[in-house]
Amino acid sequence: MTNAESSGRVYVLSTHTALMESLCPRLQSHGIDVHTFSDVSTLIPATSEVAPEVIVLDLALIPGDELLKTVCQQIAESTRRRPSLIGLAAAQEHGEETLARRLAARRAGLVSYVARPVSVRQLASRILALCGSLESSRYHILLAVEDPNLGRRLAPILAAVGMTTLIVSDPMKLLVRLLAFKPNLLLMDMDFSQVSGVELTAIIRDDDQFHGLPILFLADEIDPIRQLWALRAGGDGFIPKSAGREVLVAAIEQQLRLSRWLQDRLMLMNRRETARGFLPRAVFISYLERLLHTWTPGSERQGLLLLDLDSSQRLLQRLGHGGVERLLRELEQSLGRHLTVNEAATRLDDFRYAILTRRDDAEKLQALADQLHDQVHGLAAREPASVRPLTLSIGVASFDPPPADLQSLMSRAERAVQSASEAGGDRVHVWSPVTTESTAVMTEAVVSRLVKTALAQDGLRMLFQPILPLDSHTEGLYEAQIRLRTLSGDELSPADFLAVAARAALMPSIDRWVLQRTWQTVVAQTTSGQPPRLLLHQNLATLMASDWLNWLRQQQKQIAPLQSRTVLEFQFAEIRRRHREAAVLFGRLAEQGIELCAANVTGSEAEAHELARLGVKLAKLTIAVGRSTDQTYLVNSIQTLRLHGVAVIVPGIDSPDDLRRVWMCRPEYIQGHYLQLPSPDLNFDFQTLIQ
Structure with a gap:
């Protein structure tokens, strides 16, 4: 099996031929690449060359607790990526020795222990779970398709990976078949001759028995409005009818292939909201991002409303969590009644x-917005007189002028709702550009003047986006992302102003501001424990200035603990263009204990070799590589960099499809708006990411 086809690599130390003959087919059917070894002396070098996700150790070949501890230590030291270790008991256990042996195995470094006689099914299940994969044989898939030929084409594909399928061609029999078959997932046509898939989904969701049943639609081309209808009715996603085995199976297995933490984050995708027009947060954000990518200015009037609950903490103290939730459910029902079929709402956070x-x-x-505001007063009038009325601060933002990205659109609504709140709450404020200059027509002189003013008057804003490790033994980090506030209250993304700032020779000032502001934020927000790791964008020209190292030493009095927690990120194109200067600079930074990252890397052999020579241990791929539909390309890029000792960040995880596709390729880190939006706070809980 090639690396391109592999969704995980497993090494097995065993001489048990019968066990391997049964185990290998089970794992390989899930895209797991299995390698067997007969002794430790060949296992350790292989692990050092290419680290697997899981290593299975037959403890009969490693006699004694001390030797097992030594082998586990050698494995850990042979690679930066610590594989999950499973031990197969050396012999059948009896009495008190059962716990003693398992305790010794756990203390040596094993994460799982399988007793004799070994159950191949149980062992395969544990390996698949640790690889982030799925034992599909447990799952029943109902195919509701009007064309029997389509059902006959899809069923064998799913059966080949162990899924049990039932084909239903008559939509009027769907409910009966659902009750009898009890599927784990429904794969359904978007349209039937008698009824639409949207109608069927709404009816299915109305039945408590199918409230959490994942529903995927089979459709090739769907316009955004019909997508929204399907999602609002209770759908969870779309699969092309022409999808091949890999895409089809991956879409179905997507959520269960992920770690428990990622499953928790996706749970809202499968929980249907009861209020009319409400979507789970992840679905809403994903749809809004897609809409911004495809929306044509002037095509229709779009708007985003943010609604903040005033005096939320006081209300919580009065009513308790249960009372507040009941009140908010009534609020959601009221909001939903004002939405048209082409509109949607979501609950972004608690209030x-x-x-x-x-x-x-x-x-x-x-x-x-005014109607919604008045409607809330109607709700408040029905509350007891002793309870302070429920009121909302509402911010209204339009898509005109076109926002640069989702963050820019959100900042407009944020500014409006903040203005309403600061004015006393219980009112509506509308975002409005002070000037008609949009990002599309701003001259370079205007942008340059904005940057200079922002540097002088604190007009830049710092946000932090978590970069998540796929290995629970690896520490995550935050990437600092800068925004420029305009006179209109909008926020420009780096792509909209950094090139102008560079031509105006303003990058040294911006780079130093980024370092200082990030370190200040970390000091202010870190109350105890070790500060987080930080990924900060810089330019070679800034750091090669004659006074830069002296400037850094001046900062050390305040940020000494943060220096070793800082990773400086440089554009790879600049590193390649100024290779000699970069080599000297990177050597000096290494002496200061500062790690390095190269951005916008494609993962070619030449790039990997150059980064290794410069001592760069972390690389962020380009968005294009990360979103490549050719999975072989992405896997090869990751493997090439890894073989040269360079860990990989894959950015642009902005949808469930991105997450599913990239997760199978097993980079060291992933990043994107679908995982976590940028925030001014450093309060993300990386410990909840458990493999």
């Missing part, structure tokens, strides 16, 4: 909601 609206003009957009 904040977002609504995506489509209205004919700005006046109707504000009228909707």
Whole structure:
């Protein structure tokens, strides 16, 4: 099996031929690449060359607790990526020795222990779980397709990986078949001659027995409005009818292939909201991002409303969590009644909601916000007199002028709702550009002037996005991301102003501001324990200035503990262009204990070799490589860099499809808006990422 086909690598130390003959086919059917070894002397070098996800050790070949501890230590020292270790008992156990042997194995470094006689099914299940894969044979898939030929094409594909399927061609029999077959997932046509898939989904979701059943639609081309209808009705995603085995199986296995932490984050995708027009947060954000990518300015009037609950903590103290939740459910029902079929809402956090609206003009957009505000007063009037009325601060943001990205759109609504709250709450404020200059028509002089003003008057904003490790033994880090506030209250992304800043010779000032502001934020927000690892963008030209190292030494009095926690990120194109200077600079940074990262790397052999020579141990791939539909290309890029001792970050995880595709390739780190949006706070809990 090639690396391109592999969704995991497993090494097995065993001479048990019968065991391997039964185990290998089970694992290989899930894309697991299995290698067997007969002795430790060949296992350790192989691990050092290419580290697997899991190593299975037959303890009969490693006699004694001390030798087992030594072998586990050698494995850990042979690779930066610590594989999960499973031990197969050397012999059948009896009495008190059962716990003693397992305790010794655990203390040596094993994460799992399988007793004799070894159950191949149990062992395969544990390996698959540690690889982030799925034992598909447990799952029943119902195929609701009007064309029997389509069902006959898809069923063998799923059966080949152990899934049990049932084909239903008559949609009027679907409910009966669901009750009898009890599927784990429904794969359904978007349209039937008698009824639509959206109608069927709404009916299925109305039945408590199928409230959490994942529903995927088979459809090749769907316009954004119909996508929204399907999601609002309770759908969980879409698969092309022409999908081959890899895409089809991967889409179905997607959630269970992930770690428990990622399953928790995806749980809302499978929990249907009861209020009309409400979507789970992840689905709403993903749809909004897709809409921003495809929306044509002037095509229709779009708006985003943010609704913040005023005096939320006081209300919580009065009513308790249960009372507040009941009140908010009533609020959600009320908000939903004001939405058209082409609009959607979500609960962003405990006391904040977002609504995506489509209205004919700005006046109707504000009228909707006013209606929602008045409706809340109607709810508050029914509360006991002793309870302070429920009120909302509402911020309204339009898509005109076109926002640069999701963060820019959110910042407009954030500014409006903050203005409403600071004015006393219980009111509606509308974001409005102070100037008609949009990012599309701003001259270079205007942008340059904005940057200079921002540096002088603290007009830059720092956000932090977590970069998540796939290995629970690896520490995560935060990437600092800069934004530029405009006169209109909008926020420009780095792509909109950094090139202009560079031509105006402003990058040294920006780079130093990034370092200082990030370190100050970490000091302010880290109350105890070790500060987080930080990934900070810099330019070679800034650091090669004659006074830069002296400037850094001046900062050391305040940031000494942070220096070793800082990873400086440079554009690979700049590293290649100024290779000699980079080699000297990187050597000096290494002496200071500062790690290095190269950005926008494709993963070619030449790039990997050059990074290794420069001592760069971390690389972020380009968005294009990370989103490549050719999975072989992505796997090869990751493997090439890894073989040269360079860990890989894959950015751009902005949808469940991105997550599923990249997860199978097993990079060291993943990053994207679907995992976590950038935030001014450093409070992300990396410890919840468990493999």
